[in-house]
Amino acid sequence: MYNPMMIIDGRPVLASDGSVHKILNPATGELVGEVPSGGRQEAHQALTAASRAFPAWAATSPGKRADVLHQAASLVRELADEMAVMLTLEIGKPLRASRREVLGSADVLDYFAEEGKRAFGEWTISGAGKSRSLVIRQPIGVAALISPWNYPVDLLSWKVGAALAAGCTAVAKPSSMAPIAASAFIEAINRAGAPPGVINLVLGPGSTAGAELVESPLSQKISFTGESATGRWIMAAAAPRLKRLSLELGGSAPFIVCADADVKSAAEACVQRAFNNAGQICISVNRVYLHHDVEEEFMELAIQRAGRLRVGSGMEDVDLGPLASEEQRKRTREHIEDALSRGARLRLGGSEPEGEQYSRGHFFLPTILDRVDHSMRVMREETFGPVMPVMTFKNLEEAVRLANQTEYGLAAYAYTNSLDAAVYLAERLESGGVGINSNNVVDLQAPFGGWKQSGFGRELSHHGLEGYLELKHVKIGL
Numbered sequence: 324m325y326n327p328m329m330i331i332d333g334r335p336v337l338a339s340d341g342s343v344h345k346i347l348n349p350a351t352g353e354l355v356g357e358v359p360s361g362g363r364q365e366a367h368q369a370l371t372a373a374s375r376a377f378p379a380w381a382a383t384s385p386g387k388r389a390d391v392l393h394q395a396a397s398l399v400r401e402l403a404d405e406m407a408v409m410l411t412l413e414i415g416k417p418l419r420a421s422r423r424e425v426l427g428s429a430d431v432l433d434y435f436a437e438e439g440k441r442a443f444g445e446w447t448i449s450g451a452g453k454s455r456s457l458v459i460r461q462p463i464g465v466a467a468l469i470s471p472w473n474y475p476v477d478l479l480s481w482k483v484g485a486a487l488a489a490g491c492t493a494v495a496k497p498s499s500m501a502p503i504a505a506s507a508f509i510e511a512i513n514r515a516g517a518p519p520g521v522i523n524l525v526l527g528p529g530s531t532a533g534a535e536l537v538e539s540p541l542s543q544k545i546s547f548t549g550e551s552a553t554g555r556w557i558m559a560a561a562a563p564r565l566k567r568l569s570l571e572l573g574g575s576a577p578f579i580v581c582a583d584a585d586v587k588s589a590a591e592a593c594v595q596r597a598f599n600n601a602g603q604i605c606i607s608v609n610r611v612y613l614h615h616d617v618e619e620e621f622m623e624l625a626i627q628r629a630g631r632l633r634v635g636s637g638m639e640d641v642d643l644g645p646l647a648s649e650e651q652r653k654r655t656r657e658h659i660e661d662a663l664s665r666g667a668r669l670r671l672g673g674s675e676p677e678g679e680q681y682s683r684g685h686f687f688l689p690t691i692l693d694r695v696d697h698s699m700r701v702m703r704e705e706t707f708g709p710v711m712p713v714m715t716f717k718n719l720e721e722a723v724r725l726a727n728q729t730e731y732g733l734a735a736y737a738y739t740n741s742l743d744a745a746v747y748l749a750e751r752l753e754s755g756g757v758g759i760n761s762n763n764v765v766d767l768q769a770p771f772g773g774w775k776q777s778g779f780g781r782e783l784s785h786h787g788l789e790g791y792l793e794l795k796h797v798k799i800g801l
């Protein structure tokens with residue numbers, strides 16, 4: 324049993340009214356832990372602590388801040404095995420994926436520790452030569468860091484690493500669905516020497532604890548990752564105080580396979596990106612567009628590959644764990660039923676796996692549909708489940724039109740061996756990240772974020788750090 328506590332001003336805290344929230348294993352339904360369920364009061368206390376800690380942390384040199392972050396990264400690595408088990412038990416993903424996520428979060432802390440030292444200024448001579456302009460970057464203030472359940476540790480580390488390196492203090496609020504490993508992560512940073520109040524942890528529902536973090540005059544920056552609908556609410560709630568915002572929202576990534584592509588590697592990459600984390604990724608492949616000429620070969624390879632994926636408890640050697648909740652499974656089922664009722668063809672999966680070992684979890688088989696079109700929910704909405712819908716195109720112009728026919732714009736992928744086609748697609752696809760012969764658009768050194776309804780603001784890279792800094796022009800008369 325895991326029973327983490329909130330961390331406010333460096334101290335462990337329970338909910339003032341004693342409320343707790345139970346976390347159940349999505350593979351078995353068994354109790355994994357109980358976490359305090361805080362609300363507005365705890366969020367306010369955490370913001371107050373962060374406000375108090377801000378002046379000293381902002382004045383701490385980037386090198387000293389880096390020492391704390393490096394120390395925290397080492398501690399997270401030491402705890403990686405334990406934290407990975409927490410992650411798998413609370414959210415279902417296979418253990419090796421959980422371990423990769425935790426180790427990745429340590430790398431993020433190390434990265435931002437060093438990037439914080441490079442918040443360079445500028446120095447220019449005025450037109451008339453009688454003054455100098457110094458441009459400096461300073462931390463915004465207290466940041467509210469609100470994260471979702473699908474990558475509870477990794478996505479939180481993107482925010483915490485950048486905020487703390489920039490000199491902001493922060494309050495982290497992980498998703499109520501997956502708060503255990505995220506709590507261990509925040510605890511590790513506190514244990515690694517972050518002064519009290521620099522990084523606080525509030526656990527509780529978004530509608531109360533989260534809303535207070537957004538609405539309170541004590542937070543100056545909101546960094547949110549989650550659904551587009553929640554992002555819209557947050558933007559409206561933050562508007563009266565013109566708070567700085569980064570919104571990382573939903574996605575509907577197209578995967579284009581051109582006539583000249585290496586079909587084998589495209590099929591392998593597509594299956595991997597569609598079914599990784601059981602499709603519960605904002606950059607998961609949501610829509611596959613195949614050139615007519617490669618359809619048959621691609622489908623054969625993809626069905627074979629996806630058919631070999633092993634489904635089961637994340638504690639075993641599997642490729643797909645259960646979906647995180649029954650709600651996710653219900654939506655997956657509904658999207659498939661809707662597609663089939665409109666003429667799609669089921670090529671693989673389409674149901675829960677059979678067997679006693681699956682009876683108590685939210686398992687679902689990797690599913691491949693073809694003959695889909697854009698009238699179907701699976702092509703318009705985020706399924707967030709293990710479904711790969713496929714349709715065909717005749718030329719690049721049509722591929723781009725179909726790929727961009729979505730309100731989202733987070734990631735897009737294209738496989739081709741033509742340089743011209745690669746550049747044509749990279750320049751025309753409307754999304755914050757484009758993978759050319761790559762099924763990943765995440766890299767520590769590169770900006771990650773969305774266009775359109777996938778949000779705005781960037782995480783990772785020096786652009787991620789910028790999100791926590793304000794520019795100041797200091798004009799020096801001579």
Ligand code: NDP
Pocket residue numbers: 469470471472473474478496497498499500527528529530532533534537548549550551553554556557570571572573574604605705707733773777778
């Ligand atoms: P939600 O929007 O439901 O929740 C995200 C976080 O926001 C949770 O911590 C939640 O708290 C909190 N929250 C909910 N309502 C409010 C509110 N009114 N004020 C403040 N905070 C609030 O998203 P999910 O957790 O369901 O995550 C899945 C979504 O995240 C998908 O749409 C996915 O595409 C997106 N996502 C986007 C990524 C990106 O980088 N663009 C990456 C990963 C996921 P609680 O749940 O505890 O109530």
